[in-house]
Amino acid sequence: MVQTGSQYDRLVAALEAVVISDRSTARPRVTEDLGWQEGLLQAAAACARGERLLSPRWQAHFQSLSSSAAAINALPYLWVMADVHGHHRKAVYRWIEELELSPAAAVACEQMFTVLCQQMGATHSLSALARALPGGAGPQDGAGLVAQALSLVVQSQGQFAVALGLARHREWLAAEIPLQGGCAIALVGLLTGLASGRAGLGAALRQRWLLDYHPAQPDPWREIDADALAALATTLHCRWAGIAPPTLSSTLPLGLRG
16 A cells, blocks of 8 residues: 655656646647657656666657646656755756757756755755745745746645646646646646645545546547556656566556657
């Protein structure tokens, strides 16, 4: 049985929250972030195998993403590298430099790593997470995407539905048009999952958008379900813990093994 609030529980919650947030957000007609959903799944599987995501293919992929999508896709690598003291910060920053990301995307990835290291500590309070970043406790134009997303999580007191509602109501980061805030809202979901674990996601949202989800249109997540996300999180978490990860579950889409 998975311990509520454990590191593994929060990793699963972060992955689930991204999928739920994205599925529950109205699809824009045009998006610059083509393939970010597949990119996250592929990145998680690659990091579970011990890859560093530095091939020309990965570099081109990350460079094609907005800063919010880049931070989400970087989650698997940053998770594997994170610890409470941030021992691998120099290596992470070097990885970001080698990807040659835009300044905004680089800052978003750096901030995501800072949040993950803070989250690895003994306490997981929202106030502790808010202190992880300059401006994390309140909206500031120059605070960076992750800090601004974290401010919505703090304002919602870690309640997933409230955080998503706030982001949509404010058309958060509408300046990232043509995204219309969709991928940025998924970033809010990811941070909420990290802060509250699966217990904080809410049964109704998980049931509708993950457990009983039957898309009426093509699903960019390829109809991935909770079991597949949990299996992927298990392999990724084993890599973080220094344990040889089990073989990826047969419930995962075939593309993740390529």
